[in-house]
Amino acid sequence: MTTATLPSGSGTTPREDLAEATVRTFFDAYRAHDVERMVELCAEGAGFRYVPFEVWSRQRVLHGEGKVRTVGKAIWTTLIDAFPDLTNAVTSLRADPDGNVAAEACIAGTQARDFGIIACVGGRYELPYLFLFHVTVDGLIDDIVAYWDNVAWKKQLGCLEID
Amino acid sequence: MSARELAEKFFGHVEAGEVDEILGMMTPDATVSLVPLNRHGPMAADGASYLRELARAVPDLLVRVRRLFVTADNTAVAEITIDGTQADDFLAVANQEKQVDLDQAWMLTVTPDDRISAVIAYWDQNQLYRRLGVKRLDQVTITAG
Numbered sequence: 001m002t003t004a005t006l007p008s009g010s011g012t013t014p015r016e017d018l019a020e021a022t023v024r025t026f027f028d029a030y031r032a033h034d035v036e037r038m039v040e041l042c043a044e045g046a047g048f049r050y051v052p053f054e055v056w057s058r059q060r061v062l063h064g065e066g067k068v069r070t071v072g073k074a075i076w077t078t079l080i081d082a083f084p085d086l087t088n089a090v091t092s093l094r095a096d097p098d099g100n101v102a103a104e105a106c107i108a109g110t111q112a113r114d115f116g117i118i119a120c121v122g123g124r125y126e127l128p129y130l131f132l133f134h135v136t137v138d139g140l141i142d143d144i145v146a147y148w149d150n151v152a153w154k155k156q157l158g159c160l161e162i163d
Numbered sequence: 164m165s166a167r168e169l170a171e172k173f174f175g176h177v178e179a180g181e182v183d184e185i186l187g188m189m190t191p192d193a194t195v196s197l198v199p200l201n202r203h204g205p206m207a208a209d210g211a212s213y214l215r216e217l218a219r220a221v222p223d224l225l226v227r228v229r230r231l232f233v234t235a236d237n238t239a240v241a242e243i244t245i246d247g248t249q250a251d252d253f254l255a256v257a258n259q260e261k262q263v264d265l266d267q268a269w270m271l272t273v274t275p276d277d278r279i280s281a282v283i284a285y286w287d288q289n290q291l292y293r294r295l296g297v298k299r300l301d302q303v304t305i306t307a308g
Contacts, residue, residue: 012235051266052287094234094270102240102270104283128198130268130285132230132240145242147268149199150289151300160300162293 016095019135043140048072056163083109101133118159125156166273170239178226180218190278199288220253239271256295
């Protein structure tokens with residue numbers, strides 16, 4: 001056994017501590033609307049999946065799934081543009097010794113532009129999210145998955161349609 | 164039994180609709196937060212009520228655990244997919260025998276004596292409504308054909 005797998009005094013391993021620190025830095029960057037920094041914290045080719053993100057049209061369904069550097073960056077940038085005061089507060093953070101991190105966060109913002117089918121009426125939302133990360137031994141995020149409830153989100157913003 | 168094994172057993176009981184067995188895995192004061200339903204309370208009341216309704220409305224339910232890990236505080240974190248056919252009204256949505264497939268994330272806090280003391284579940288209710296044919300959030304009982 002190497003020191004990298006020995007529990008620290010707090011009952012966590014250095015890998016867990018590093019993973020948690022990376023995720024906290026990620027949310028700090030998100031709060032600062034620093035999308036470039038958010039991307040820098042992710043490995044090249046990092047996976048991205050926003051599970052509730054589905055855009056339905058007659059021909060096909062677009063899912064919020066792909067890579068951080070393409071789909072993720074575009075979604076974050078568009079969200080910050082539509083909700084210029086977008087902020088977050090991490091409410092719980094848990095890690096395992098293999099780099100998996102579960103983070104509950106409250107995300108809030110005031111709508112300033114249309115976002116998808118949600119027309120802007122200036123509404124404000126606060127919503128609980130669950131993010132699941134995987135962080136490499138080098139402290140880079142190589143996978144992000146997020147869950148939230150679009151019903152609560154849309155109702156707070158005055159949108160009652162299901163696309 | 165490890166937290167991982169306990170979580171696998173929990174989801175096996177969910178799939179089988181064995182709510183009493185699930186409650187038997189809980190501490191007496193176990194809590195549940197079904198985030199998209201805004202239900203937060205005792206597992207024996209709020210959790211059991213949801214699970215019984217799920218079992219009744221989707222009797223051919225399949226639960227697939229796609230990812231499972233256990234954090235330092237002995238919380239089992241699972242991504243699952245539930246899959247089945249609606250056979251009765253569910254969460255106020257009229258039955259149209261629609262196929263349901265829904266990705267969810269659950270967190271089960273496990274005590275040192277192998278009991279589950281807290282359950283938190285996340286999913287997108289909008290995705291569920293869409294699959295069940297609901298067209299408007301203020302009219303969930305009215306479904307499209």
